[in-house]
Amino acid sequence: MRPADAYPDPADAPALRWGILAPGGIARRFAHEIPRYTASRVVAVGSRDLGRAEAFAADHDIPRAYGSYAELVADGEVDAVYVASPHSAHLELASLALTAGRPVLVEKSLTRNAAEARELFDLAASRGLFAMEAMWSRFLPHYRAVVDAVHDGAIGEVLTVTAQHGQHLVFGPEHRLWDPALAGGAMLDLTVYPLSFAHALLGVPDQVHAFGALSELGVDTGETVVLRYGERTVAVAQASLETAMANEATIAGTHGRIDLAGSFYTPVEVALSTHDGASWRLPVQHEGGFQFQAAEVARRVAAGETSSPLMSWQASVEVMELMDEARAQLGVVFPGE
Structure with missing residues (x-):
């Protein structure tokens, strides 16, 4: 069995400026671990409730908070978007980010069903953008x-x-x-x-x-x-x-x-x-x-790729x-x- 250090160290991955859509419980873990263990930062958070976004930003030292999802994906200093909403909104929010030109990491399960997953990946392919399911394990x-x-x-x-x-x-x-x-x-x-x-x-x-x-x-x-x-x-x-x-x-x-x-x-x-x-x-x-998943996104985006073999579109x-x-x-x- 290969040792753990046979696999890339997340600290060595290129830096990305992340935006978070939907500041729920799982987003808190993302906002804590990414700046702690990688070169990347979370620079913005968006919610339908500005007060909630501002509180999340204050808790995690995030410089910008938005009261709408559209404002976050329009932020030119956001390199990639992490979608952390309930599953029912994954396709909608991922599509919003992709349409705005932002690569996406979408919390698992990727969508409600396979038809929505195909629609999401078809959009990413048409835009030439990276997309991946956040099956972090x-x-x-x-x-x-x-x-x-x-x-x-x-x-x-x-x-x-x-x-x-x-x-x-x-x-x-x-x-x-x-x-x-x-x-x-x-x-x-x-x-x-x-x-x-x-x-x-x-x-x-x-x-x-x-x-x-x-x-x-x-x-x-x-x-x-x-x-x-x-x-x-x-x-x-x-x-x-x-x-x-x-x-x-x-x-x-x-x-x-x-x-x-x-x-x-x-x-x-x-x-x-x-x-x-x-x-x-x-x-x-x-x-x-x-x-580890965030670092994989950073490596693939830096390489100009649209998917990862570790969690491919087909696998999702x-x-x-x-x-x-x-x-x-x-x-x-x-x-x-």
């Missing part, structure tokens, strides 16, 4: 080391992948996670992690089988999604808004096994063991986490298609789809 050194080890055949033929993401996030129907109008539910916030993990390891499955439960308003409160690859390989992704799971992941192959401690999608220790008794451990070697669409199929089987439909 895919850029972490331990995650990349695991994917590379599996693809290099370190544990032989993969037979099973299991991964969980359950959190106790029980709120009222007004909360975005429980509001169908905001594309709430476990799928786009939690299940996307184990599904994207399975996709990174194994690609597109031959079969998808989903089992789960819905709230009174019709959002998915949790699910188990079984992915079948050929005759021998199965991946199982589990998630819940109603209970905290161990959030571990295991990949078992014909020659050995890789275990990721909980929470597998964050910087955690990785253990690889083989059937002949050999073992390796990859310890946690860094803080933060969001800096394929993961959205998996979730579309799982939602269809569960009976989850968002208003306006």
